[in-house]
Amino acid sequence: MSELIRKNASELVEMLAKGEVSSVEITQAHIDQISKVGDAVHSFLHLTTENALAVAKEVDRRRASGESLPALAGVPIAVKDNLTTTDAPTTAGSKILEGWIAPYDATVVTRLRQEMMPILGKTNLDEFAMGSSTEFSAYGPSKNPWDLTRIPGGSGGGSSSVVSSFQSPLAIGSDTGGSIRFPGAVTGTVGIKPTYGAVSRYGLIALASSLDQIGPVARSVLDAALLQDVIGGYDPRDSTSLKDSLGSMVEAAKSGSLKGKKVGVIKQLSGAGFQQGVQNRFAEALKLITDAGAEIVEVDCPSFEYAIDAYYLILPAEASSNLAKFDSVRFGMRVTPEGNPTIERVMAATREAGFGPEVKRRIILGTYALSAGSFDKFYGAALKVRTLIQRDFDAAFANADVLVSPTAPTTAFKFGEKVADPLAMYLNDIATIPANLAGIPGISVPIGLADEDQLPVGIQFLAPAHKDAALYEVGAALEGILEGIWGKRMMDFAPKLEGN
Amino acid sequence: MSDVTPHLVRHLANLARIELDESEVVRFTEQLGLILDSVAKISSAIDENTPSTSHPIPLTNVFREDIIEPSLSQEQALSGAPDQGQGRFRVAAILDEE
Numbered sequence: 001m002s003e004l005i006r007k008n009a010s011e012l013v014e015m016l017a018k019g020e021v022s023s024v025e026i027t028q029a030h031i032d033q034i035s036k037v038g039d040a041v042h043s044f045l046h047l048t049t050e051n052a053l054a055v056a057k058e059v060d061r062r063r064a065s066g067e068s069l070p071a072l073a074g075v076p077i078a079v080k081d082n083l084t085t086t087d088a089p090t091t092a093g094s095k096i097l098e099g100w101i102a103p104y105d106a107t108v109v110t111r112l113r114q115e116m117m118p119i120l121g122k123t124n125l126d127e128f129a130m131g132s133s134t135e136f137s138a139y140g141p142s143k144n145p146w147d148l149t150r151i152p153g154g155s156g157g158g159s160s161s162v163v164s165s166f167q168s169p170l171a172i173g174s175d176t177g178g179s180i181r182f183p184g185a186v187t188g189t190v191g192i193k194p195t196y197g198a199v200s201r202y203g204l205i206a207l208a209s210s211l212d213q214i215g216p217v218a219r220s221v222l223d224a225a226l227l228q229d230v231i232g233g234y235d236p237r238d239s240t241s242l243k244d245s246l247g248s249m250v251e252a253a254k255s256g257s258l259k260g261k262k263v264g265v266i267k268q269l270s271g272a273g274f275q276q277g278v279q280n281r282f283a284e285a286l287k288l289i290t291d292a293g294a295e296i297v298e299v300d301c302p303s304f305e306y307a308i309d310a311y312y313l314i315l316p317a318e319a320s321s322n323l324a325k326f327d328s329v330r331f332g333m334r335v336t337p338e339g340n341p342t343i344e345r346v347m348a349a350t351r352e353a354g355f356g357p358e359v360k361r362r363i364i365l366g367t368y369a370l371s372a373g374s375f376d377k378f379y380g381a382a383l384k385v386r387t388l389i390q391r392d393f394d395a396a397f398a399n400a401d402v403l404v405s406p407t408a409p410t411t412a413f414k415f416g417e418k419v420a421d422p423l424a425m426y427l428n429d430i431a432t433i434p435a436n437l438a439g440i441p442g443i444s445v446p447i448g449l450a451d452e453d454q455l456p457v458g459i460q461f462l463a464p465a466h467k468d469a470a471l472y473e474v475g476a477a478l479e480g481i482l483e484g485i486w487g488k489r490m491m492d493f494a495p496k497l498e499g500n
Numbered sequence: 501m502s503d504v505t506p507h508l509v510r511h512l513a514n515l516a517r518i519e520l521d522e523s524e525v526v527r528f529t530e531q532l533g534l535i536l537d538s539v540a541k542i543s544s545a546i547d548e549n550t551p552s553t554s555h556p557i558p559l560t561n562v563f564r565e566d567i568i569e570p571s572l573s574q575e576q577a578l579s580g581a582p583d584q585g586q587g588r589f590r591v592a593a594i595l596d597e598e
Contacts, residue, residue, distance in 0.1 A: 103576035196556045210555050239562040240555075309539035320516060327517070329589050334582035336592065343592040348519035360518055364528060365535060367512045381542045383552035388545060390553060422531055423538055439556025465557060 004029040005166040009223040023056035023074030043162040044121040046088040052118035073116035078171040081122035084203040093125040093137040096354025106203020123158025132428040136358040150412040153183025159217045160187040171217040178432025181444040185407035185458025188446040188490045196439035197242040200235030208318035211436040221476040225249035252469035256476030259293035264400030268304040275410045277450025281457040285447045299396035303388035310385035311433045320366030407444040407458035443471040446490040504533040
């Protein structure tokens with residue numbers, strides 16, 4: 001295996017600056033890795049490697065002629081396939097959009113192009129980002145590089161598996177209830193959901209607009225920080241985009257410290273219901289956090305008991321409305337039944353053929369939650385629970401700078417284990433959902449392997465809205481401590497993939 | 501227990517413009533019932549005085565200046581359509597013959 005693909009993005013930046021390697025060499029090394037392990041892991045839905053090489057070549061040319069370049073110029077990246085791109089199809093993992101080429105780039109994609117980052121391709125996801133395993137992708141699931149019989153998390157399992165199998169140092173994800181952080185936890189990678197509005201959603205195929213947030217997927221906290229500094233910031237094309245700067249995430253990651261921090265352990269998100277190996281690693285991490293000079297306090301968030309229930313009403317309600325645009329008129333599939341059908345029947349036949357089971361289930365659930373007779377009992381009640389969850393966070397952050405929990409209740413599960421039981425699948429997101437409901441930022445950082453299955457475990461830090469930098473600061477500090485103890489990086493524990 | 505019936509699922513699917521087959525109606529009737537039974541407990545967490553939150557970060561009146569900016573051309577806007585003609589999206593009849 002080429003040593004280049006095991007480098008963090010921050011190291012590649014340094015090597016490029018020193019002229020030790022060219023962007024073409026780096027990009028080609030990742031393309032070689034894609035040809036070796038791509039079929040086994042199935043991370044990508046579309047490849048844009050030729051365009052990536054063209055960008056790399058241009059970066060090398062400019063560097064050779066002494067022109068100044070953006071910070072991440074020449075470092076390859078992969079993009080989740082629910083972000084629009086003009087040079088590759090955008091399917092959101094659905095048959096209904098098979099082959100569709102968007103007429104515009106998402107703002108995040110535009111920023112990656114301006115940064116001159118070679119985009120390797122579009123990564124797999126559960127259909128319209130509805131799921132925790134990629135098993136609901138219409139194009140087949142991605143595999144977990146730690147164990148190919150297990151899920152890479154979802155919905156962003158393409159992005160998590162691409163980064164953890166060294167097919168790309170960086171990727172973009174989107175997180176509606178944990179779709180960046182849960183895949184990060186189960187693949188031993190770093191995933192961040194920034195503050196709601198910190199990264200433009202223009203060109204993101206909306207799932208639930210009040211919950212969706214785009215963020216970085218990486219193998220180190222500093223790499224994620226480098227990426228958030230590129231993709232974040234105000235965009236007039238997204239009316240929910242934050243106007244105030246959140247500061248430099250790279251500076252926060254570089255200054256990484258836990259000293260004097262008050263770290264709140266969420267009572268409702270530890271202990272019962274969490275796999276023993278997850279609890280063990282989490283308890284050890286808390287000890288390390290204390291040893292590093294932080295103070296651990298317990299915080300009580302009683303409304304979190306209702307978070308999943310509120311989420312599974314708010315999300316389907318918003319999704320049922322957002323997905324109404326897939327109506328066979330402006331883009332995507334059209335199925336015309338026999339005879340001389342009206343447009344209404346064409347729409348119904350198209351949506352029956354084009355949507356998979358989880359999407360249909362959630363659209364119907366959302367339609368019910370919003371209907372006149374049940375609005376107050378379901379959707380209306382869920383919006384009130386959302387207030388209670390925000391109040392719980394406000395009270396918790398009055399006593400703590402950041403909050404912690406395990407990112408997920410279990411390590412990566414096997415394919416087929418939960419796919420027929422929606423309620424069991426929904427529980428994967430128990431620790432990640434509250435942040436989306438409250439709009440606050442969260443990070444998942446790997447903290448070792450569970451004793452019983454030797455699979456990755458993640459810790460989640462949460463911070464108040466706009467305080468994304470705090471996550472990078474404490475995340476980088478803990479990561480540094482753990483790498484010091486291990487004498488290597490988290491991904492160095494991963495078994496070698498076939499073909500390497 | 502929930503009162504989700506196959507009739508209700510068919511009605512919702514019709515509202516959502518999805519032509520479910522019978523096996524899906526049976527499966528979704530059962531699953532929707534289980535999900536609704538599970539989520540219904542949220543009503544015990546709240547009372548009539550609890551305010552609603554529809555959006556996580558408060559924002560009001562996000563406007564921009566009313567000036568013309570570049571946008572998609574007609575050709576670009578039509579580029580992904582399953583059927584088009586004379587610069588428009590072409591669709592099946594809106595109304596039945598009756």
